[in-house]
Amino acid sequence: MTQAQTFERFIFDRQYFLSLFEALTRRGYCVVGPTVCDGAIVYQELTSPDDLPIGWTDQQDGGTYRLKRRNDQALFGYVVGPHSWKKFLFPPRIRLFRARRTERGFNIVLNDVASPPAPDTPYSALNDPPSGISPSIPIHPTAPKFAFIGVRSCELHAIAIQDKVFLGGAYVDPTYKVRRENAFIVAVNCGQAGGTCFCASMNTGPKATVGFDLALTEILEPARHYFVVEVGTDRGAAVLQDIPHRPAHIEEVQLAEEIVARTARQMGRQLDTTDIKELLYRNYEHPRWDQVAARCLTCANCTMVCPTCFCSTVEDVTDLTGEHAERWRTWDSCFTMDFSYIHGGSVRASAKARYRQWMTHKLATWIDQFGTSGCVGCGRCITWCPVAIDITEEVRAIRASEPNHKEKTDGNT
Amino acid sequence: MMSDPMIPRQYRISRVRRETADTFTLELTPVQDEGTFSFAPGQFNMLYVFGVGEIPISISGDPANPRTVVHTTRVVGTVTRAMGTLKRGDVLGVRGPFGSHWPVEEAEGNDVVIVAGGIGLAPLRPALFYILSRREKYGRVVLLYGARTPEDILYRRELGRWRAQFDLDVYVTVDRATGGWRGNVGVVTTLIPRAPFDPLNTVAMVCGPEVMMRFTALELRKRGVGADNIFLSMERNMKCAVGFCGHCQFGPTFVCKDGPVFPYRRVKDLLAIWEL
Ligand SMILES: Cc1cc2nc3c(=O)[nH]c(=O)nc-3n(C[C@H](O)[C@H](O)[C@H](O)COP(=O)(O)OP(=O)(O)OC[C@H]3O[C@@H](n4cnc5c(N)ncnc54)[C@H](O)[C@@H]3O)c2cc1C
Ligand code: SF4
Ligand code: SF4
Ligand code: FES
Numbered sequence: 001m002t003q004a005q006t007f008e009r010f011i012f013d014r015q016y017f018l019s020l021f022e023a024l025t026r027r028g029y030c031v032v033g034p035t036v037c038d039g040a041i042v043y044q045e046l047t048s049p050d051d052l053p054i055g056w057t058d059q060q061d062g063g064t065y066r067l068k069r070r071n072d073q074a075l076f077g078y079v080v081g082p083h084s085w086k087k088f089l090f091p092p093r094i095r096l097f098r099a100r101r102t103e104r105g106f107n108i109v110l111n112d113v114a115s116p117p118a119p120d121t122p123y124s125a126l127n128d129p130p131s132g133i134s135p136s137i138p139i140h141p142t143a144p145k146f147a148f149i150g151v152r153s154c155e156l157h158a159i160a161i162q163d164k165v166f167l168g169g170a171y172v173d174p175t176y177k178v179r180r181e182n183a184f185i186v187a188v189n190c191g192q193a194g195g196t197c198f199c200a201s202m203n204t205g206p207k208a209t210v211g212f213d214l215a216l217t218e219i220l221e222p223a224r225h226y227f228v229v230e231v232g233t234d235r236g237a238a239v240l241q242d243i244p245h246r247p248a249h250i251e252e253v254q255l256a257e258e259i260v261a262r263t264a265r266q267m268g269r270q271l272d273t274t275d276i277k278e279l280l281y282r283n284y285e286h287p288r289w290d291q292v293a294a295r296c297l298t299c300a301n302c303t304m305v306c307p308t309c310f311c312s313t314v315e316d317v318t319d320l321t322g323e324h325a326e327r328w329r330t331w332d333s334c335f336t337m338d339f340s341y342i343h344g345g346s347v348r349a350s351a352k353a354r355y356r357q358w359m360t361h362k363l364a365t366w367i368d369q370f371g372t373s374g375c376v377g378c379g380r381c382i383t384w385c386p387v388a389i390d391i392t393e394e395v396r397a398i399r400a401s402e403p404n405h406k407e408k409t410d411g412n413t
Numbered sequence: 414m415m416s417d418p419m420i421p422r423q424y425r426i427s428r429v430r431r432e433t434a435d436t437f438t439l440e441l442t443p444v445q446d447e448g449t450f451s452f453a454p455g456q457f458n459m460l461y462v463f464g465v466g467e468i469p470i471s472i473s474g475d476p477a478n479p480r481t482v483v484h485t486t487r488v489v490g491t492v493t494r495a496m497g498t499l500k501r502g503d504v505l506g507v508r509g510p511f512g513s514h515w516p517v518e519e520a521e522g523n524d525v526v527i528v529a530g531g532i533g534l535a536p537l538r539p540a541l542f543y544i545l546s547r548r549e550k551y552g553r554v555v556l557l558y559g560a561r562t563p564e565d566i567l568y569r570r571e572l573g574r575w576r577a578q579f580d581l582d583v584y585v586t587v588d589r590a591t592g593g594w595r596g597n598v599g600v601v602t603t604l605i606p607r608a609p610f611d612p613l614n615t616v617a618m619v620c621g622p623e624v625m626m627r628f629t630a631l632e633l634r635k636r637g638v639g640a641d642n643i644f645l646s647m648e649r650n651m652k653c654a655v656g657f658c659g660h661c662q663f664g665p666t667f668v669c670k671d672g673p674v675f676p677y678r679r680v681k682d683l684l685a686i687w688e689l
Contacts, residue, residue: 097420106463325464348688369665
């Protein structure tokens, strides 16, 4: 069989994945990507392709996440875990400045926005408030330069959404900006959908279309294990030059397309977004909010795992002598009581008001604020909710209760 | 390196004035000479007390005097209490000015009604300074001010001066009369029906507790003031003032950047939603 060639896609074999790592490391990138840790696939600094979750997959449903062995050696045969790339671009805890008391005032002695985040911050510690001063944190003169390996399409959209928050307004967050501009992104098209995924409904996947330097589709055949590569930027093209590769044959490209098309048909969940903003705006007083609030533990898991949630708190602290002060920014959640506190009490004192704030923000007010949905359909909030509250189910319930509701029937089942 | 909007600049306290038992006014000048500080009436700053915390406080001085930054603060908690112990010569961190402003220019040619409750007079004071310095450009100018008790009345000397001015109508009421108070008693909304202004040509600027603003807007509407001509200044928890932290969200709006001053039409429905 003669194979037609297309110059839009390239092929490199599994054995050259190491060359990708080397090409990135040589360019000064800190390579971060998926790895198995404590029973979940998390994003961490990687030293070689051996750190990838080779041969693992994840089983997900409302309130459940389980790792399972695959019967192959896939590098990206899982979906998404509890981490998202936001922990590198928008660090869970970062010191914004240090200050020292002077005779009649104070001096801001340091603004280390360029210091690296701690990618190994334990997940459980993300909510801990800073306890006093931590002089041990090293000061790095240069900004961290991350290469993200294995970014899914929904995650590319989530990054684009956070770009609007931190870079798109009148003020720019320098912490985010420097990390974002430095980041090299290797996307991976999803070869299977997770049990809680609904990116097809949100138009955010499963195929990576924008926002990457390189995008890979992993193909496992009995005798061959290779990647179909799409180049997104000149930077990506330069890195590809360092990896032994060749132009893809049309059949290989078609196979890759088929894989994502199959993934799109496998979506674990779906969410009908028709007039979603108006739907939620007219249902601020819906009884469904009381029902979901009766289950919600206001634990804030959903906001911590969500790749688009951007809320933070700012804490000013001093040491015991009162001579040194620091300002820290920490991830925060609209599920806490303090979040909306003003003199006289919290604005959103009830769990109902807090759940409603979260879901209405994701799906409705976000659209007014940033011109895009705040949900990319990654399913994390469903998987990691201890009581399996499901955003798609909540929307469905509110929609179904409307007088002239018609069940929407599209292909995604 | 690019400037970080979360880094305060240092300002030295040049004057402290006790307004009432729990409220004080600070006048600030920049430690490093930065030239002038210009702001629009209704905007606010984030004030940082070294090591204690940072809070949003409206600018309450005269916009025509860009050399001093003036803030009037009521002690209600940790940061305001610490701020209240600062003395002349001490240094505060300042970020700002932030947010939207009162429509003082748009109000030209109209009557202006200013309705303030308690500390809500502070963010309205720059609007009064602005309007009084161009008095001929406006129709009638009315200030309706409600305080808890006569002892809680802010800016007494100025109020006295403004009262004596025949081109400004000042009405003050207290929730609870004490001592020799012989003025109005009752909530500030009770002053609206009798206040001298032409509802069809009036711009109203309102600041106070949220319930007070809700009822004030309703009273103003009852008198016939248009929903587009009533402006409110909202308060929400604020951690950044630049749109990053998410704390100040009020429905689809961010109070720090879309507000704090909103046309009533924009927030009317939101104000009616419980625990929004
Ligand atoms: C736009 C705007 C303008 C305002 N203008 C004025 C004004 O002109 N005058 C005036 O008196 N008030 C004004 N306020 C209200 C003022 O901001 C609050 O009264 C003030 O924030 C109370 O701070 P506090 O620390 O004293 O009170 P608290 O009740 O102790 O704290 C209130 C909030 O401050 C923060 N905070 C305090 N301590 C800490 C801590 N240790 N760690 C972390 N967070 C902490 C938290 O967000 C807390 O929820 C304005 C508010 C807004 C939004
Ligand atoms: S709301 Fe849930 S499904 Fe949507 S992006 Fe956030 S975590 Fe993913
Ligand atoms: S919805 Fe679930 S994950 Fe989110 S706060 Fe409630 S209980 Fe926690
Ligand atoms: S105060 Fe932080 S977003 Fe408005």
